[in-house]
Amino acid sequence: MTERKVTMHIDWTRCDGRGLCVELLPELLTRDDWGYPVGRGGSEIAIPQNLEYAAQDAAALCPTQALRLHK
């Protein structure tokens, strides 16, 4: 069986740079000069298995609903 890959999509048209996702996923995200999340993959952040729950929280709690998980 191939390992399923979870990615987190950032909808930049919604993101306001509130930064909650960076708090919840400090292993994957930092903030850029203006407060917007930066992670490897640009708009499609690869989520390792051990951070899947944290990513789900980030998507659910994002105040602008800018994050979506894809499996």
Place this chain on the structure above:
Amino acid sequence: MTTDQSTVSIRDHVAGPAGTTRLFAAGSADFGSHQAAFGPLPAMDRARLIDELLQSGLDGRGGAGFAAWQKLASVPADGRRPVVVANGAEGEPLSQKDAALLHNAPHLVIDGILIAGRSLGAKELHLFAGAEQLAPVARALKERGEVRIRLHEAPDTFISGEATAVVSAISGSLAVPGDRTKRLTNSGLNGRPTLVHNVETLAHLALISRFGPAWFRSVGTGSSPGSRLITLSGNTAGPRVYEIPTGVRLTEILVSTGVDLHSVRAALVGGYHGTWLAVDQLDARFSKEGLAPVGARTGAGIIMTLGSGSCGLAATADILAYLAGQSARQCGPCINGLPAIASVFARLAYGDTNGKLPQEISRLAALVTGRGSCAHPDGTARLALSALAAFASDVDAHLRGRCEVLR
């Protein structure tokens, strides 16, 4: 041009235009000239059209260069009737080839829309272009008594031609890009499968449908077949639109159009989202493969020369300021990052000798890349980085308070 009335096959009815003048072979925009030059509208079913496009090797001529057959094939045959959109919104200030095409060969574009639409069983056909370009299309449609193609006016903004912006505008919203998680070919206008092709791509499609892939491949190179429209502008003249065989060298294009190579310092290839090439890189061939080694792309077929008396850094700073102002202001990294790049670049171009400026431009360029709903930040970053590379020695001069050209 020969017209043989005795043959029945559409392929033989009118011979394909010989030489490189293909899209403008009718010589006049009227329907009579069009029919005389190209013959009647051929019928194509979906499978045959996809196969002919595959054999022809036609790639998209709007900028991204996606294989034309592949886009068509990715429209699902799942019973939903798709939408075909001809994109003639030429927001790029350096490009005029779509306007030239719509003014001089509107019937060829209309043919392409009808052939693609019929092959897919399309529900709706649309054409999106600037107001000045809609007029000749409206006249052409009237000549044909063709009313099913709906015309939509594109606003005069840089990003209005981005495919999701086009679909958004046609649906009645603003012509700004949308977040893209699904392919338009699967879910586009009002959720329907939507094929968005550049108008030049559709015009070539109309010719390939008539004269076949072998005819299409009889000019150009094996990996980049056919002819393509380019807009040439810069220090000598222009903008002017030419139809060229794909894959000729940039130097050949310049010399054959009367540009004195000694007057050229560099060329911007691919448009404002493109790449500066130093004068010693201009023997590259104008095709995907030819430009890849020098890090450039054909884009929408744009070549702008920079005169030997002009500063490439100043020219770039001006373009970056324009691009920053053309942000749709939807995505944070673009809203903030592009003005930041433009501002730091302007300091480098106009007298600030802080040695950290090039590094900061590179950092900001990397920071915005891949972080927008469209490729505007990526293209802007590409331009900035390519200027640092193509004008590297002038960057050093600027940091010493000089300029290779102006001081």
